[in-house]
Amino acid sequence: MSANQIFYLKQIIEDSSYTVAISGSRMLEECGIYSLKSQDLAFKLESKYGFSPERMFTNIYFTNRTSQFYEFFREEILSVPSLPGPSAYALAAMERAGRLQSIITGNIYDLEQKAGCKNVIHLHGTLNYFICPHCKQKYTREEILNTKGVPHCRSCGTTIRPELLFFGEMIDSHLMTRSTREIEKADVLLLLETTIDSELYANYIKYFSGSKLVIIHEEENRLDYRADLVILDRPMNVLPALGYQ
Structure with missing residues (x-):
């Protein structure tokens, strides 16, 4: 990251009337959280539980091995400090300054909203709430953390499930439409720790027709050349340097 890159990025953002950020899974790492799909964590969890996280974090595993699911989920996801x-605080400062209009993310830890961001689209849901599939009563993360074993609805006794998407489940069509519309409106699109060919975000990014595409990530990608500005650094080093309060 150079001073010239920061100056150019600030100019791009100041000239934009509508800026949208996409927050990738590696954004979690600056907070000490790692994606279940990261190789090191996946190996550790499979050694511990006998199944890969990609198998355990599914509706089939939740349905057929509910007790084992909640043991894994509480220990490895729900109890993780988040x-x-x-980066999240810098995005919130940008939003307060009127320089960021929305954030799109598949991360479930709700870091941006905890930092003060208001307009966040959570494609995969968050850990904030759990729901009874039968009577639709909701429970908070804290309520589930304070239970042991499999949590059941106080009203009807049905097993409660996290109000988020498991691996393999479809994103809500309303969220897909909302995300697409945000990107279509954007003058500037910021890709933070993600890529143009991201498995999750590629189908949204293709709708961008604004003036400037900016990529901020550590590792170079083969499609980076399509961007107007690429900064090969971590967003946590770049975004605060913009100086928004």
Whole structure:
């Protein structure tokens, strides 16, 4: 990251009337959280539980091995400290300054909203709430953490499930439409720790027809050349340097 890159990025954002950020899974790492699909964590969890996280974090595993699912889910996901990092606070400052209109993310830890962001689209849901599939009563994360074993609805006794998407489940069509419309409106699209060919975001990014595409990530990607500005650094080092308060 150079001073010239920061100056150019600030100019791009200041000239934009509508800026949208996409927050990739590696944004979690600055907060000490790792994606279940990361190789090191996947190996560790499979060694511990006998199944890969990609198998355990599914509706089939939740339905057929509910007790084992909640043991894994509480220990490895729900109990993980999830405090916002520098990037999330910098995004919130940009939003307060009127320089960021929305954030799209598949991360479930709700870091941006915890930092103060208001307009966040959570494609995969969050850990904030759990729901009874039968009577639709909701429960908070804290309520589930304070239970042992499999949590059941106090009203009807049905097993409660997290109000988020498991691997392999379809994203809600309303969220897909909302995300697409946000990107269509954007003058500037910021890709933070993700890529143009991202498995999750590629189908949304293709709708961008604004003036400037900016990519901020550590590792170079084969499609980076399509961007107007690429900064090969971590967003936590770049975004706070913009100076928004």
